[in-house]
Amino acid sequence: MKVLKFGGTSVGSVNSILSVKKIVEAIEEPVIVVVSALGGITDKLLNTASMATNGDVGYEREFSEIITRHLDVIEGVIPDKDRRIEVQKQVMALLDELGNIYKGVYLINDLSAKTSDTIVSYGERISSLIVSNVINEAKLFDSRKFIKTVKQFNKHIVDFELTNKLIKETFNPLPKVSLVPGFISTSAEGEVTNLGRGGSDYTASILATALDARRLEIWTDVDGFMTADPRVISSAYVIDRLTFTEAMELCNFGAKVIYPPTIYPVYHKNIPIRILNTFNPTARGTYISKEKIKDEGKALIKGISSINDTCLITVQGLGMVGVIGVNYRIFKTLAKNGISVFMVSQASSENNTTFAVRNADADLAVKVLDEEFALERAQGDMSDTVAEKDLATVAIVGENMKRTPGIAGKLFGTLGRAGISVIACAQGASETNISFVIKLKYLRKALNSIHDSFFLSEYKVLNLFIAGVGTVGGNLLEQIRIQQLKLMQNGLKLNVVGIANSKHALFSREGLNLETCIEELKKNGEVSSPEHLKDEILKMNIFNSVFVDCTANQAVSDLYEELLNNNVSVVAANKIAASSSYNNYSNLKEIARHRGVKFLFETNVGAGLPIINTMNDLINSGDHILKLESVLSGTLNYIFNTLSADIPFSKAIMMAKEEGYSEPDPRIDLSGKDVIRKLVILTREAGYKVEEEDVQRHLFIPDKYFEGTLDDFWRNIQKLDAEFEAKRQQLETEGKRFRFVAKMENGACEVGLQEVDAHHPFYELEGSNNIIMISTERYHEYPMIIKGYGAGADVTAAGVFADIISIANIR
Numbered sequence: 112m113k114v115l116k117f118g119g120t121s122v123g124s125v126n127s128i129l130s131v132k133k134i135v136e137a138i139e140e141p142v143i144v145v146v147s148a149l150g151g152i153t154d155k156l157l158n159t160a161s162m163a164t165n166g167d168v169g170y171e172r173e174f175s176e177i178i179t180r181h182l183d184v185i186e187g188v189i190p191d192k193d194r195r196i197e198v199q200k201q202v203m204a205l206l207d208e209l210g211n212i213y214k215g216v217y218l219i220n221d222l223s224a225k226t227s228d229t230i231v232s233y234g235e236r237i238s239s240l241i242v243s244n245v246i247n248e249a250k251l252f253d254s255r256k257f258i259k260t261v262k263q264f265n266k267h268i269v270d271f272e273l274t275n276k277l278i279k280e281t282f283n284p285l286p287k288v289s290l291v292p293g294f295i296s297t298s299a300e301g302e303v304t305n306l307g308r309g310g311s312d313y314t315a316s317i318l319a320t321a322l323d324a325r326r327l328e329i330w331t332d333v334d335g336f337m338t339a340d341p342r343v344i345s346s347a348y349v350i351d352r353l354t355f356t357e358a359m360e361l362c363n364f365g366a367k368v369i370y371p372p373t374i375y376p377v378y379h380k381n382i383p384i385r386i387l388n389t390f391n392p393t394a395r396g397t398y399i400s401k402e403k404i405k406d407e408g409k410a411l412i413k414g415i416s417s418i419n420d421t422c423l424i425t426v427q428g429l430g431m432v433g434v435i436g437v438n439y440r441i442f443k444t445l446a447k448n449g450i451s452v453f454m455v456s457q458a459s460s461e462n463n464t465t466f467a468v469r470n471a472d473a474d475l476a477v478k479v480l481d482e483e484f485a486l487e488r489a490q491g492d493m494s495d496t497v498a499e500k501d502l503a504t505v506a507i508v509g510e511n512m513k514r515t516p517g518i519a520g521k522l523f524g525t526l527g528r529a530g531i532s533v534i535a536c537a538q539g540a541s542e543t544n545i546s547f548v549i550k551l552k553y554l555r556k557a558l559n560s561i562h563d564s565f566f567l568s569e570y571k572v573l574n575l576f577i578a579g580v581g582t583v584g585g586n587l588l589e590q591i592r593i594q595q596l597k598l599m600q601n602g603l604k605l606n607v608v609g610i611a612n613s614k615h616a617l618f619s620r621e622g623l624n625l626e627t628c629i630e631e632l633k634k635n636g637e638v639s640s641p642e643h644l645k646d647e648i649l650k651m652n653i654f655n656s657v658f659v660d661c662t663a664n665q666a667v668s669d670l671y672e673e674l675l676n677n678n679v680s681v682v683a684a685n686k687i688a689a690s691s692s693y694n695n696y697s698n699l700k701e702i703a704r705h706r707g708v709k710f711l712f713e714t715n716v717g718a719g720l721p722i723i724n725t726m727n728d729l730i731n732s733g734d735h736i737l738k739l740e741s742v743l744s745g746t747l748n749y750i751f752n753t754l755s756a757d758i759p760f761s762k763a764i765m766m767a768k769e770e771g772y773s774e775p776d777p778r779i780d781l782s783g784k785d786v787i788r789k790l791v792i793l794t795r796e797a798g799y800k801v802e803e804e805d806v807q808r809h810l811f812i813p814d815k816y817f818e819g820t821l822d823d824f825w826r827n828i829q830k831l832d833a834e835f836e837a838k839r840q841q842l843e844t845e846g847k848r849f850r851f852v853a854k855m856e857n858g859a860c861e862v863g864l865q866e867v868d869a870h871h872p873f874y875e876l877e878g879s880n881n882i883i884m885i886s887t888e889r890y891h892e893y894p895m896i897i898k899g900y901g902a903g904a905d906v907t908a909a910g911v912f913a914d915i916i917s918i919a920n921i922r
Contacts (some may be wrong), residue, residue: 112141112285113326116293116315120332121389122238123150125187130389132188132245134330143282143289143322144249145315148234149180153308153391159799160230163217169542172365174213178206178397181237188245198244202237206661209233225431229303234742235292235311243290250286251551254314257281258296260304265449267296269317271376289615291318309370320376327377329369335386335397336361336368336564339415343555344562345621346569350413358384358399360508360544361416374399403510411518412509412565418453419554422473423535426480427463428490436465444483454504454546456535465535467548473498502534503554506546507561513542522547525564530678531557552652559654570602571919573655576609577680578644579661580629582771583684584610587661587910589667592625594912603919608653611644612636613664618647641666649677651675657709659911660685663774663887671710675702680709682914684907689715690788711914716743719910720899724917726796729887729895736797738886738894743789743880745902746773746780752878754839759832761825772879772902778817778824783810783851786862788922790853793883799858808906809863811851838916842866848874872896 115138117131135144148156155177162170189195212230216222232255233743243251257277260267282289293311296304306313335349336358353361355378362371368386377384383400412585431437438457441464446451454467470477480496487493512518519538522545526533536547549557557816563571574593577584591605598605606622610629615636617628624631639647641664648658656679660667662843668688671681682704683689689712691694703710713723742748749772753763764781767773773780787806794801816827842848845866850873853863867873876882881901884894900906 114143114319115328116145117330119147119150145293147311152234164222232295237290249288249290255297275321312370312373316373316376334394413509418504421504422470423499425465425497428493468711503551530562556654574608577659582904586904645670673913683712684714684717685790689792714910734887741883747851749879760835761829807861811864891894
């Protein structure tokens with residue numbers, strides 16, 4: 112035989128009760144069916160009692176709704192008219208009793224614990240009566256006659272010796288279908304008691320144990336134990352198998368699938384539990400037994416659970432060191448006052464003991480402990496007891512963690528990279544649970560980070576905020592959209608949770624639709640600014656955050672420091688930060704190192720070319736960069752490659768702008784400022800300290816052409832056409848070409864227009880391509896050369912994309 116328990120949601124509606132009927136009647140072996148009150152009725156019973164106690168006549172309306180709810184269910188689940196009328200009579204008799212109790216409570220304005228227990232018992236008594244008349248061949252039993260309790264510490268504890276004896280007598284012989292109300296019980300004196308909220312699970316477990324059931328099935332509204340709370344972690348999934356120990360650890364830390372005491376009785380008899388879904392009966396569910404199975408290749412932890420109602424109490428003082436009995440007094444005092452402790456942490460120095468309680472118990476705990484240690488406090492041996500509220504406790508659980516090195520290191524490393532500080536932690540010698548306390552505001556971020564890090568998620572997730580959705584940003588969004596499926600197959604999901612242009616921003620924690628987000632930004636984006644953008648990113652406090660800057664905005668680059676300090680990685684196409692003062696550059700790099708996040712800006716130099724990464728690899732492997740020679744402006748290279756007898760200098764500039772190679776204001780490119788910034792960045796990455804003003808400039812356009820408006824520039828620049836045509840003809844006869852070269856040698860930097868002949872590596876550089884020659888101690892006689900597209904929105908976006916992928920560290 113087996114025992115089935117159906118919770119409140121499973122018997123909460125006409126359709127769900129009919130599902131219960133179908134499930135039970137399909138079973139051939141004898142079964143005991145335990146049911147809870149209809150979903151939400153227990154809360155309604157208590158709320159109505161509270162209103163009656165306070166003299167609120169509105170309790171009558173609430174009670175009327177309770178009556179209507181039950182009668183409506185009876186109407187829907189019992190088709191036979193005569194039987195339906197009989198059940199209605201029996202139910203109304205119980206409801207009349209309940210109504211009289213409420214009336215008495217209302218008249219005397221008092222609600223004792225005994226009366227409250229009696230009131231809530233009606234929920235299960237009525238639901239079991241209804242369901243017993245729905246399932247064919249079901250025989251109704253009254254659990255008050257065989258579930259017996261005794262009182263300890265103001266709680267009703269099961270008297271197992273008497274209870275087991277009565278159960279065996281009651282269910283001998285065992286009917287085909289036995290229907291039992293869960294939750295309720297009686298004391299030895301016959302007073303109605305209960306097993307606590309969630310106690311129907313416990314009732315089922317007690318029955319299964321006493322009658323040596325083959326299996327205990329808990330039917331609920333979820334498919335089983337999840338790896339984490341699916342309301343917080345969308346990628347959480349059902350755990351196939353758990354040991355009793357793992358299930359207990361998860362239950363005690365907030366997983367509300369099973370009432371924790373349920374596990375103890377069946378554990379001792381080795382009766383397996385299966386968690387199943389009434390609304391999805393074909394799902395496999397979660398199987399719980401003593402058997403420990405090590406799933407090769409699976410995650411080392413089984414699940415993550417949390418308690419968001421946490422307060423840490425700390426008892427401290429130098430007078431505690433070496434003194435025997437301090438902890439005994441602490442926990443004896445708490446026990447005497449009915450305060451439950453769910454986590455303890457103490458350092459080997461012994462000068463403080465910290466433990467976690469529910470927030471509701473915190474003030475009482477502080478009061479009674481201050482009273483207990485009043486003498487020591489007066490003598491200065493101990494300090495006042497301290498309570499820290501608004502915290503959350505998180506536990507990672509799994510028997511496969513035993514004797515496995517690195518679990519704790521990986522856990523705390525993951526939290527550190529997410530910018531989450533651990534306030535207290537604890538791990539028992541069983542090694543099946545590592546618990547820690549953090550600030551409540553970081554709970555969602557912590558759960559997601561751990562779930563992602565321990566491969567409980569199907570794929571690693573990076574949450575992207577993209578500033579600037581014009582040419583580069585727009586191309587990036589499209590590239591991510593096209594590549595998303597392939598990345599997910601390789602274990603990475605890029606979740607774009609925010610985008611912004613110069614005036615508006617759009618955010619969604621679940622992720623934006625990449626096909627429509629730019630249009631959505633235009634229509635429904637909230638008014639934004641760089642400061643507002645930063646505030647929203649930090650407020651979202653999302654795990655694995657990456658800020659992607661596809662702007663050329665100083666104010667946006669000013670956000671990097673605070674974002675990095677809050678453990679948000681930064682990928683920048685914007686050159687301003689990396690080419691700003693050396694102190695700012697080095698500070699940003701240091702913050703990123705210190706916080707364990709990334710500050711990447713490969714596209715600052717050479718668009719998508721792997722220049723900075725290559726230089727970093729050389730340096731990290733022990734090489735030393737001595738000299739750099741490069742053509743770093745795709746715009747200028749395009750202009751000088753386009754010059755011909757038919758295309759004058761001014762027209763070549765206009766063509767570069769029309770092709771999207773130059774800035775909207777080409778003077779930025781022609782002034783060499785863009786190249787200087789790139790050279791400064793490269794020189795710094797090569798290990799030298801340099802500022803923009805240290806770079807020697809040999810420019811090819813007089814300063815006067817950069818004065819005035821952009822329209823003035825277009826009118827005046829034509830005056831240089833003849834001069835450049837003459838130079839071009841001369842170079843053509845000499846077999847040479849113009850190249851705007853950036854050079855660094857031992858930290859000394861210069862930029863300028865250079866004439867190169869056919870033997871020079873820069874001579875054949877086509878279109879808007881870039882090239883760099885890197886001379887090092889190893890690559891001295893034959894420098895390393897990197898060459899390719901150095902301008903264009905698509906290749907720049909691809910370079911940004913590559914930086915984002917490198918943060919995920921997937922191959």
